[in-house]
Amino acid sequence: MKPEYEKYFRNNLPHIWCAGCGHGIVMSAWARAVNQLGLDKDQCVAISGIGCSSRITGYIDMHTMNTTHGRALTFATGVKMARPDLNVFVFSGDGDGTAIGGNHFIHACRRNIDMTVVLMNNNIYGMTGGQFSPMTPFGKKATTCPYGSIDRSFDMAELAKGAGATFVARSDIFHAKHLTDMIVAGFNHKGFSIIEAVSSCPISYGRRNGTPDPRDMMDNIKEMCVMKAAYDKLSDEEKANKIPIGILQQIDDAPEYTSEYEKLVERVQGGAK
Amino acid sequence: MANVRLVQGNEACALGALKAGAYNFFGYPITPSTEIAEHMAEMMPKCGARFVQMEDEIASIGAVIGAAATGRKAFTATSGPGFSLMQEAIGFAAIDEVPCVVVDVQRMGPCTGLPTLSAQGDIQQARFGSHGDHAIIALAPSSVMETYYMTIQCFNLAEKYRTPVILLLDEEIGHLRERFDVDPDEEVEIINRKQPTCAPEDYLPYENTEDDVPAMAYWGKGYRYHMTGLTHNQKGYYSSVLPEVDAFNRRLTRKIEGHIDEFWESEDFFVDDCDYLFIAYGSVARTAQEAMEELRAEGIKVGLLRPKTIWPINEAKIKKACEGKKAVIVPELNLGQYAREIERVIGKPVEKVTRVDSELVLVEECVDKVKEVLK
Amino acid sequence: MSSHEKYKIRLSGSGGQGVIKAAVMLAEAALVDGRNATQSQVYGPESRGGATRAEVNISDGPILFPKVENPGILLCMSPESFEKFGADIAPGGTLILDGDVGEGTKGVKNYRIPITDTCRDLDPKGSDLSANVVALGVLNGLFDFVSRDAIVESLYRNFKKKVAELNWKFYDAGYEMGKNAKPFEL
Numbered sequence: 001m002k003p004e005y006e007k008y009f010r011n012n013l014p015h016i017w018c019a020g021c022g023h024g025i026v027m028s029a030w031a032r033a034v035n036q037l038g039l040d041k042d043q044c045v046a047i048s049g050i051g052c053s054s055r056i057t058g059y060i061d062m063h064t065m066n067t068t069h070g071r072a073l074t075f076a077t078g079v080k081m082a083r084p085d086l087n088v089f090v091f092s093g094d095g096d097g098t099a100i101g102g103n104h105f106i107h108a109c110r111r112n113i114d115m116t117v118v119l120m121n122n123n124i125y126g127m128t129g130g131q132f133s134p135m136t137p138f139g140k141k142a143t144t145c146p147y148g149s150i151d152r153s154f155d156m157a158e159l160a161k162g163a164g165a166t167f168v169a170r171s172d173i174f175h176a177k178h179l180t181d182m183i184v185a186g187f188n189h190k191g192f193s194i195i196e197a198v199s200s201c202p203i204s205y206g207r208r209n210g211t212p213d214p215r216d217m218m219d220n221i222k223e224m225c226v227m228k229a230a231y232d233k234l235s236d237e238e239k240a241n242k243i244p245i246g247i248l249q250q251i252d253d254a255p256e257y258t259s260e261y262e263k264l265v266e267r268v269q270g271g272a273k
Numbered sequence: 274m275a276n277v278r279l280v281q282g283n284e285a286c287a288l289g290a291l292k293a294g295a296y297n298f299f300g301y302p303i304t305p306s307t308e309i310a311e312h313m314a315e316m317m318p319k320c321g322a323r324f325v326q327m328e329d330e331i332a333s334i335g336a337v338i339g340a341a342a343t344g345r346k347a348f349t350a351t352s353g354p355g356f357s358l359m360q361e362a363i364g365f366a367a368i369d370e371v372p373c374v375v376v377d378v379q380r381m382g383p384c385t386g387l388p389t390l391s392a393q394g395d396i397q398q399a400r401f402g403s404h405g406d407h408a409i410i411a412l413a414p415s416s417v418m419e420t421y422y423m424t425i426q427c428f429n430l431a432e433k434y435r436t437p438v439i440l441l442l443d444e445e446i447g448h449l450r451e452r453f454d455v456d457p458d459e460e461v462e463i464i465n466r467k468q469p470t471c472a473p474e475d476y477l478p479y480e481n482t483e484d485d486v487p488a489m490a491y492w493g494k495g496y497r498y499h500m501t502g503l504t505h506n507q508k509g510y511y512s513s514v515l516p517e518v519d520a521f522n523r524r525l526t527r528k529i530e531g532h533i534d535e536f537w538e539s540e541d542f543f544v545d546d547c548d549y550l551f552i553a554y555g556s557v558a559r560t561a562q563e564a565m566e567e568l569r570a571e572g573i574k575v576g577l578l579r580p581k582t583i584w585p586i587n588e589a590k591i592k593k594a595c596e597g598k599k600a601v602i603v604p605e606l607n608l609g610q611y612a613r614e615i616e617r618v619i620g621k622p623v624e625k626v627t628r629v630d631s632e633l634v635l636v637e638e639c640v641d642k643v644k645e646v647l648k
Numbered sequence: 649m650s651s652h653e654k655y656k657i658r659l660s661g662s663g664g665q666g667v668i669k670a671a672v673m674l675a676e677a678a679l680v681d682g683r684n685a686t687q688s689q690v691y692g693p694e695s696r697g698g699a700t701r702a703e704v705n706i707s708d709g710p711i712l713f714p715k716v717e718n719p720g721i722l723l724c725m726s727p728e729s730f731e732k733f734g735a736d737i738a739p740g741g742t743l744i745l746d747g748d749v750g751e752g753t754k755g756v757k758n759y760r761i762p763i764t765d766t767c768r769d770l771d772p773k774g775s776d777l778s779a780n781v782v783a784l785g786v787l788n789g790l791f792d793f794v795s796r797d798a799i800v801e802s803l804y805r806n807f808k809k810k811v812a813e814l815n816w817k818f819y820d821a822g823y824e825m826g827k828n829a830k831p832f833e834l
Contacts, residue, residue, distance in 0.1 A: 107328040
């Protein structure tokens with residue numbers, strides 16, 4: 001690791017992620033973003049839930065919380081309402097964020113508190129050994145859908161857009177530099193920012209779905225993830241196996257909750273006097 | 274006289290929380306606790322504090338813990354169904370030793386039960402609701418005035434012992450309006466969490482200190498550390514090292530139960546001068562006290578021990594109080610949840626007066642029970 | 649009120665009639681007069697309709713048991729509330745029936761007073777919202793629990809100034825009816 005990023009980590013690596021796991025790439029893309037932003041880590045908070053993705057907070061040298069399953073956004077809401085001056089990052093996974101944490105997910109999008117969420121999507125519950133998540137594609141196999149999933153899957157970005165998120169982006173572990181850019185852009189957006197980081201799980205997902213080799217998974221991601229501008233030009237047929245990356249929604253004039261609350265306090269206190 | 278007014282229990286709780294310095298409230302509407310949220314929504318912005326109505330009770334307690342972790346005083350208020358939903362996160366507050374207050378205005382259960390009606394059915398849940406071993410502090414007020422002061426005390430105990438504290442109101446007290454005579458500017462003791470004095474690099478957020486309560490640094494002051502719901506070492510990192518796990522889990526209980534004499538409180542009436550002893554808490558203690566007065570007027574020697582601190586139970590105190598009594602009578606609005614604990618402590622059966630029809634135990638029911646035992 | 653007298657009062661009606669508010673105002677007035685009071689209520693899931701009961705204890709001494717099991721004074725403002733609570737009244741107590749509600753009870757002093765109708769007469773376009781203030785007046789007219797000054801203070805504490813002022817005529821009309829009411833027995 002380059003020394004300029006090393007300062008954002010505690011000296012307790014190696015991490016727990018398997019060889020070939022994409023989450024380390026997400027972590028380093030995030031560290032590059034933080035370095036680029038030049039943040040004071042004492043004024044930064046990183047909060048996660050439960051799962052492989054959520055172990056990241058153990059390694060980061062900030063105020064960190066590895067909370068309960070699915071609830072990172074609720075703790076983050078508390079932190080921001082207590083200390084709006086702190087910079088808050090939230091890390092989640094596809095299961096943590098869109099299944100057990102689904103309700104908090106949509107309400108965090110709606111409420112629009114200034115924080116930056118990185119949701120690592122590896123299409124599977126990795127930590128518990130490979131059960132399907134709401135983002136496991138239809139027909140794919142997992143230990144709890146050994147015959148192929150008959151569950152329709154979420155498109156997290158569309159879900160976030162529908163719930164009113166003011167910054168929605170997607171990137172992936174192949175386009176790691178782009179992922180950093182998306183995290184920087186998300187951080188600079190005043191409001192709730194969510195970035196889906198398409199990641200990979202060769203052990204729990206790839207092995208059951210014909211791509212046990214991390215390199216194949218990486219190739220698939222490279223094939224599948226297309227810059228939004230290019231994606232928009234594709235025919236419907238061509239779009240079938242592609243997903244767009246880039247900023248998918250940005251609303252700059254939506255009221256940010258903690259600022260609105262400051263205004264409310266001023267209004268109420270002004271009225272009371 | 275100037276301050277005397279009619280105040281509801283739930284409002285007294287809200288006023289007490291503000292007096293204690295509560296900066297954050299996160300909650301979800303649920304009868305019969307909703308008035309607390311409504312008061313906070315109205316008053317907090319006026320005081321420069323922060324109220325948020327969350328999407329559910331799980332979100333509410335999560336946000337409370339997040340806010341409290343940074344250094345603020347934070348609380349939520351709920352009732353049975355919401356209290357059930359909060360249990361996992363209460364465990365997080367326990368294992369990460371985050372000071373916070375959960376107000377549970379008990380209503381009739383199980384499940385949705387009778388939302389607008391009273392019960393004391395969450396007594397055991399307050400103690401054992403979250404999985405795993407940890408002690409908890411729970412207080413139960415019997416009047417509107419006491420609700421005010423006890424709410425302040427909840428915040429103080431939370432900060433002193435780095436623990437979630439449960440205020441166990443029952444609907445009867447939460448919705449009762451009565452005389453409230455408090456000078457809002459009165460000076461009250463406010464306790465804040467102990468701060469580290471060492472250098473940040475030497476800071477152990479979960480240190481095995483002599484008093485069993487480690488210092489908890491406010492955020493943004495250089496003391497960065499990790500909080501995790503995983504069992505952790507003194508530094509805060511995941512640990513499965515047997516002696517570390519053992520020491521940690523034992524300290525979590527010891528830091529409260531081992532220090533019970535520092536904070537446990539009861540109100541005693543003729544405890545040393547009675548043949549028949551009522552043990553009652555919350556609204557029912559008022560019934561028991563009236564029954565005691567009636568019976569004593571008839572020359573029957575009856576006493577009352579009213580634990581204000583419901584959990585942990587003060588075994589030594591209860592044992593001593595019950596010694597040599599002809600009968601111990603525990604009236605409560607459940608089928609004997611606290612009676613069961615008293616029986617465990619004193620090693621013999623107690624007499625129960627139970628109601629689970631949502632009405633308060635009547636004075637005559639307590640009187641009749643003593644007379645029945647007399648025979 | 650003699651120094652040791654204790655009043656156990658239950659006001660009942662359907663949700664929306666404001667019996668809880670009337671109970672609150674009565675209890676608050678008692679505090680203003682330097683007495684003790686508790687006020688509690690039992691209500692169903694309905695914001696409007698159903699049978700609501702609000703209770704007030706007034707005493708010069710401490711009040712322990714905070715509820716009213718067998719009221720010495722029972723007000724019924726709806727047929728359902730009389731059906732549900734009529735039998736709870738203590739022997740020798742006082743039952744106040746609003747208009748044509750209920751038939752009365754044996755062994756108690758029954759009063760039939762047109763509370764809601766009086767409210768309508770005073771404010772024909774209104775929505776009976778002040779019937780509870782008429783009821784408060786009736787109760788205090790019958791028993792003089794609390795001083796007029798205390799009622800004034802209580803009304804101002806519980807309503808915005810303008811509303812409190814509008815409510816005076818309702819209170820006074822109720823008080824007059826209470827003063828002049830004649831009981832009947834079954």
